[in-house]
Amino acid sequence: MACGAELRERHSVLVSMLEARRESSDSGCSSDESSDPERETNCSCDSQGFFRRSIQQKIQYRPCTKNQQCSILRINRNRCQYCRLKKCIAVGMSRDAVRFGRVPKREKARILAAMQQSSSSRAHEQAAAAELEDAPRLLARVVRAHLDTCEFTRDRVAAMRARARDCPTYSQPTLACPLNPAPELQSEKEFSQRFAHVIRGVIDFAGLIPGFQLLTQDDKFTRKMTNS
Structure with missing residues (x-):
């Protein structure tokens, strides 16, 4: 203030x-x-x-x-x-x-730049406050963010399984890590590449949550790391 x-x-x-x-x-x-x-x-x-x-x-x-x-x-x-x-x-x-x-x-x-930024921030804060007070709208935004960024929603998993059944080499699911189904060891680079799209999904999801963009960069990073 x-x-x-x-x-x-x-x-x-x-x-x-x-x-x-x-x-x-x-x-x-x-x-x-x-x-x-x-x-x-x-x-x-x-x-x-x-x-x-x-x-x-x-x-x-x-x-x-x-x-x-x-x-x-x-x-x-x-x-x-x-x-x-x-x-x-x-x-x-x-x-x-x-x-x-x-x-x-x-x-x-x-x-002048600071005044413009302050005015823009106040406008975003007012819009976010109004949206956070509307519980049904807030819930709809969070659900939509999940559906748009998650690769393993019910509909997408059903489509994956349907394509798998059509494949001649399809086998029944087993208890294995979905990010590393192969038993052989992988390099650190390959391991990080398998996680890259998952981390990107978390970042994209967080960016769609109402009010998240109003946080400082440090707060954004902390919340992404604690929820990854």
Whole structure:
């Protein structure tokens, strides 16, 4: 929960910074200025600096004498500080932006990616929770996962036995390991190959269980090993 709160807080900072750039563009940066990266950065920082000083110093500006309807442009933005501060707030600047300051591009990308992942995880968790509360649906999903991944279901075994009976060399079943019916010793590689499809079946079955994909990689591995 703390991590999610921090991500939301940092996300609000990004929104504030992006809105601040748009606000500074609306505040009178000409096309020549905005085409120059250095001038554009200075223009954006001017508005952010004004807002930061206003908040940190708790400045009380003189009320607007024009019904708070001043048009704030770059050439006249200092005429009415009251309306300028009001516009900063209107475009989304917040105290979080004052506290954190500018956010580097890499940090911005990391925060946005984390926010997107967090949002996606919450959506999956909500969907899984709803499905887990529906017992008949959950049971149906588990049964379907078993039928789709197990090689020895009743119907498949019946089909195997039917094909075996049609074979001239068919013999009655004996007490032998189904993975190693031959008495001769096998190499370690051959032994592992016989188990590979069984392990794959366990992995595929687990992946189809509702909520399993929400576990961490370590938890997934532990549960697969304890149930193999």
